[in-house]
Amino acid sequence: MKTKPSLAVLGGTGDLGSGLALRWLEAGYAVVIGSRDREKAAAACVQLRGTLAERGIDDVKLTDMDNVAAADAADIVVLTVPFSHQQSTLAAVKDHLNGKILVDVTVPLVPPKVGTVQLPPSGSAGQAAQAFLGDSVRVVSAFQNVAADHLKSGHELNCDVLVCGNDPEARTAVVTLVEACGMRGFQAGPISNAAAAEALTSVLITINRQFKCHAGIRITGV
Template sequence: MNASKPIIAILGGSGDLGGGLAWRWARAGYDVVIGSRTQEKAEQAAAELNNEGLTKPVLGMSNEAAAKAGDVVVMTVPFANHQGTLESVKDIVQGKVFIDVTVPLVPPKVGTVQLPEGGSACVMAQDFLGDEVKVVSAFQNVAAAHLTDASHDPDCDVLVCGNDKEACALVVELVEAAGMRGWHAGPIANSVVAEAMTSVLITLNRRYKIPGSGFRITGTPKV
């Protein structure tokens, strides 16, 4: 790993949140690899981001090749595909920092908190991948829309939860590199709060016609 900037691999980076984060991290000078179930889709997604004014090009690979290439692996796939994607990279990500952004939404009632039997998506990821993988939960409350607009303020703080303090500190840095405020908010068990909060934000968006609500930690000098 480069001492100052790890290579970031984003599984499902062809999607909305993964693509937006990829663009922001590449703009901040990180080497970013987009993963997809197919090489062609990954290359296509990377080419589209590179057309959005990136000077440091994003690469596209299969999810497995991206997971191998990354120092930090970020998983950005729907909850319905959470377990399957974990299975496909379990052996490859041993020893790595693994950021899970998954919200365990159960359509059609996405405005209602419906936690999985395993407790939370990120707790399930940590349990399944094992203690050698430093699973960190982050970004569940950030609306993906407009992330590739540099002037757009996501207007949302990011709760960062994980059992490894150094891994969480690194993820807080990555949150800030992507233009948001990150807070190390405790162990992976606390991820349930961020995961549940998303259904509350979806409800607020609907009720008050907010394009993409977020939240801020208040009473702090951190800017």
């Protein structure tokens, strides 16, 4: 059996990042919470340990670091910062990503109209990340359509995850991470297809506003 890769969640102090970290910790992965501000990362870890302790889980592999140290320490790096910080965060950690998988979770929402699709000139945040990092980093886009509230809850997740990236092996590794969270991951094509999942987030926000809910998607007919 393969050992589990270690994970760094950059921007792991946010709702989505800590929700993902929670699921991975429950599944036995070693997780580093990264933040620009190490103290915030430490505070997020205290909260995560508290939530897990309430669920009867005390023995977790969880540490806090600043983003650069976190990216350096982990096998797979997960980026969950707001879109406006995507570029600056990648610039800070770029030198520590060589040969690694970068899971891009950012969604190019442009406030205040976050319910309106406004994809960037590069086509998608995923493509922007891949273009910026170059071929030595395998960018895989995922988790854009999962509500943080659902991740943080202990309940079963009723949504699927679209996994896009140019490297099939990297996509497969990320599908495994999706399954570790308790969801189905679909290999959804090259990194340019990240546009679909990213655009869908604004659609889901529009639906959430109508129904006061946290909507997701399921692939049917498979």
